[in-house]
Amino acid sequence: EAGVTQSPTHLIKTRGQQATLRCSPISGHTSVYWYQQALGLGLQFLLWYDEGEERNRGNFPPRFSGRQFPNYSSELNVNALELEDSALYLCASSLAGIVTDTQYFGPGTRLTVL
Amino acid sequence: AQTVTQSQPEMSVQEAETVTLSCTYDxxxxxxxxxxxxxPPSRQMILVIRQEAYKQQNAxxxxxxxxFQKAAKSFSLKISDSxxxxxAMYFCAFKPLNYGGSQGNLIFGxxxxxxxxP
Known part of the structure; x- marks a missing residue:
């Protein structure tokens, strides 16, 4: 069974540009979570999508947004990139948004903002 | 606010020995x-173990x-025969079973x- 996949592996952008990151969950999983792993800051929760709806978001500005498609894949958009947005962005999926389901992570997208 | 604390930024152990990683939460x-x-250094996050708070038996x-010491809010990981x-980097994470704003996401140390x- 294929795990969570993310693309691209690496993304290099300049300040002010927009970045789009993509995630495909494990087959059968309907919930997708996005986390930012910045150096020295650990993993911070960004967004949670379930059944196409945004269910919760972390303490990030509105320029971080995303969506979930009917096939449950998801994309994360970061507008007006800033240098501090440089980080590893991890996507995770679970069977459902109900709290008992374990989250499984993808390999991440390394975003570098120059 | 719910927090997770891992007080040991780095640890080392000899192959075949046992090591314990600490985690406390609030x-x-x-x-x-x-x-x-x-x-691991290849960066794919892998689930090691999970514990339900209502279970007294350690996973x-x-x-x-x-x-797992619920009263002390402690959740240490023991690795035997390393x-x-x-x-790798080991992260302790917490997930509340409430229906408030934090439902769904993990809170990491x-x-x-x-x-x-070797």
């Missing part, structure tokens, strides 16, 4: 899940076991970097 919730995730998965492949030496 919450007013009575029902929650706790997890240990491993992130085990092969060489990995936890010491192997070179255990070298900052991680412990474990090096297994």
């Amino acid at each position: 919450t007013s919730e009575s029902n929650y899940y706790l997890f240990w995730y491993k992130q 085990t998965e092969n060489r990995f076991s936890v010491n 192997q070179l492949g255990d070298t 900052k991680g412990t970097k474990l090096s297994v030496k």
